[in-house]
Amino acid sequence: xxxxxxxxxxxxxxxxxxxxxxxxxxxxxxxxxxxxxxxxxxxxxxxxxxxxxxxxxxxxxxxxxxxxxxxxxxxxxxxxxxxxxxxxxxxxxxxxxxxxxxxxxxxxx
Amino acid sequence: xxxxxxxxxxxxxxxxxxxxxxxxxxxxxxxxxxxxxxxxxxxxxxxxxxxxxxxxxxxxxxxxxxxxxxxxxxxxxxxxxxxxxxxxxxxxxxxxxxxxxxxxxxxxxxxxxxxx
Numbered sequence: 191x192x193x194x195x196x197x198x199x200x201x202x203x204x205x206x207x208x209x210x211x212x213x214x215x216x217x218x219x220x221x222x223x224x225x226x227x228x229x230x231x232x233x234x235x236x237x238x239x240x241x242x243x244x245x246x247x248x249x250x251x252x253x254x255x256x257x258x259x260x261x262x263x264x265x266x267x268x269x270x271x272x273x274x275x276x277x278x279x280x281x282x283x284x285x286x287x288x289x290x291x292x293x294x295x296x297x298x299x
Numbered sequence: 300x301x302x303x304x305x306x307x308x309x310x311x312x313x314x315x316x317x318x319x320x321x322x323x324x325x326x327x328x329x330x331x332x333x334x335x336x337x338x339x340x341x342x343x344x345x346x347x348x349x350x351x352x353x354x355x356x357x358x359x360x361x362x363x364x365x366x367x368x369x370x371x372x373x374x375x376x377x378x379x380x381x382x383x384x385x386x387x388x389x390x391x392x393x394x395x396x397x398x399x400x401x402x403x404x405x406x407x408x409x410x411x412x413x414x415x
Binding site for chain 2: 220281
């Protein structure tokens, strides 16, 4: 079953912050975040394992709440280069990585 | 280091035909996954191969099949094409893939299939 992402789309002004949420009705073992720019292949951002681990990558960080079966991606001080579609992928303990339908993020000047 | 290569990049078929897509993973990567991408549906998992064995399969009809060769190259085949099969088919390879957690996926640019 696909994870559910929210919001479906968001428009930001450069410098603003954003949060993208990813939730699942099934128990999560790992959460994977990817970003796809228009016309390009998805690119890996980070993996979080169950245990409530929070990871960071420059101004992009994420958390994983095992109890709530959800993960959140935090984008701080957004830049134009952050524009794209963000996908969360989830596993339930095996190697099958199921992605959500994506969140379109657009950063404007 | 060469990335994931998918061929062909674009193809047009008619309903009822079949198609074979090819994927060459990054050298040394033994895990290859296939995804179907359509607007509104995101990335739908098709199957994953590791060392020539299919380890996981998504919820697609039997018309969708795949295989992996000893050099880790992979092919997927769609028989009896339907209009709804029009999509971007993405292949991804990974080097670190335990039995419980997929490693970082490196995606190819995809094969865009149009079914008329």
